[in-house]
Amino acid sequence: MSDLLAFKFNSKPFHDDMKRKKEALQKREATNAKAVAYIDKWIQDNFKSQGVKATGGKWHELSDVTLSMRRKKGGGAKILEDNGNLKGHWKHLYTHDAAKIQSGVEYGLVHDQGNPNNRMFGKAKAPIPQRKITPTREQVWPDIKKIFKLFLGEVLK
Secondary structure (H helix, E strand, O other), X not given: OOOOOOXXXXXXXXXXXXXXXXXXXXXXXXXXXXXXXXXXXXXXXXHHOOOHHHHOOOOOOOOHHHHHHHHHOOOOOOOOOOOOHHHHOEEEEEOOOOEEEEEOXXXXXXXXXXXXXXXXXXXXXXXXXXXXOOOOHXXXXXXXHHHHHHHHHHHHO
């Protein structure tokens, strides 16, 4: 007779545990909120670095016309922070199934991508250079994965 390892498998507790874990894995809203908060922090750090975090180099300098207009109004020369609306208004959108962050001002995308024709406000004006605000997937994915690995570790322990 050969040596066998034998055990009795009680499937009811196992199936109940798997059902609880499956339900817990579907409740990702808090984890998605953490991912959005992480990206928001990344964006704020990019503003502090004036674009270095996003591109490795500083954002394109302000034009002389823009600087002149700001000085007339008593403003400064901080790029993309004339009044703080772009920097300070980001919408955090998340559910159990999705996570998204978007600019709370309509011109956010124009600055993030640039606008060589600058027809955003009607007639053509000077081109708006790209000043990358948001991260690429590659820039944030390693840390986003850590957030979800922590979630998985808690649920599956």
